[in-house]
Amino acid sequence: MLRDKREYPMEAIFNSIAHTFGEIFRKRYAEVDNSKTTFIPVAKTILRENMIEGDKLYVNNINGSTNEFIVLGYGRSAKVNLSRRSCSCRKYDLVKLPCAYAMAALCWKHGD
Structure with missing residues (x-):
């Protein structure tokens, strides 16, 4: 996940990590929100x-x-x-x- 971003400053790396995790959590939330049960x-x-x-x-x-x-x-x-x-x-x-x-x-x- 970070291999391409090793050359960037630390701030850009942390922003990239935060953005990537945000996308993962949004996808999981959408999947859980659309399900008919309360269990994962x-x-x-x-x-x-x-x-x-x-x-x-x-x-x-x-x-x-x-x-x-x-x-x-x-x-x-x-x-x-x-x-x-x-x-x-x-x-x-x-x-x-x-x-x-x-x-x-x-x-x-x-x-x-």
């Missing part, structure tokens, strides 16, 4: 994969609570709390997108 394509892909994995898991309601579940599958179990948006696998806590265990619990609670 990467997040949609992650959610879709987690939903497919979550379909293969077994969900057990812990104590009749509507927000706490034990989800079993893949040789592991995970405790999901939907009201806290947390899972014992920690992916839901760290990435802030429902992991496969949380997706299974959400599907059990709300249906498809």
